[in-house]
Amino acid sequence: MTAENPRILLVEDEELNRTLVKAVLSRAQIAAVRGAEVLDASTLAGARAQLDAEDIDLILLDMNLPDGNGLTLAGELAAGRIGGGRPRPTVVAVTASVLPQDREAALAAGCDGFLDKPYAAADLVATVADHLARRAGAAS
Template sequence: MTAENPRILLVEDEELNRTLVKAVLARARIAAVRDAEVLDASTLASARTRLAAEDVDLILLDMNLPDGSGLALASELAAGTVATGRPRPTVVAVTASVLPQDREAALQAGCDGFLDKPYAAADLVATVAEHLSRRSGQDRS
């Protein structure tokens, strides 16, 4: 994360969900979350395009997208096959699939965190704040 405001890529196929997440983050009491620039993508293909062109600190990655599983993108990022030329963004899986094996699959694919749907606005903000804070601490070292 740079000294500038953090950048979050929200990968979510449902327009209403994208709008709600952006509204929740914009109203957060935590400045790093509230001041973050939120980019969005509705498919894996558009997420890959955004990542190739944009510097992103955190990805909120829906697991079920029209063109495949978010796990594919998480795996590509973990393996370094998404050529961004920048440090790998932190990836948080966001999914309604809450079985233990689903969580384990997300972590094995390279996700750094997991957020169950449906979630409370406070849980979303806390998750984003936690991962931005971790990333900020890593950048200082």
């Protein structure tokens, strides 16, 4: 990852949510977040295709998708079954399921972080910035 142009894959089935997340990130005060290229997928199948074709630094992963649970994708990434042999992206679970066991399941499946819905724009930006900074620090 280069700090100037991280790539984020937004996996979210609701078009309005994808549009809003992209708008928030593109207006962030933090340059690394604002400058990120945001790709999107509305299904697990679409996310798998993007991950096999693109270098991705961070995934914002909705848990409830039309073709399955986002934890399936997190597990596949953790096991190295998708991604074309590229470094595993950081995965942040984004969900309205906020029970402690939901958070534990996400982390056990290979997610690196968890963002509760609904969230404030500032929380989204802070989460993305934090995970991109950790990734950049680990790469140096």
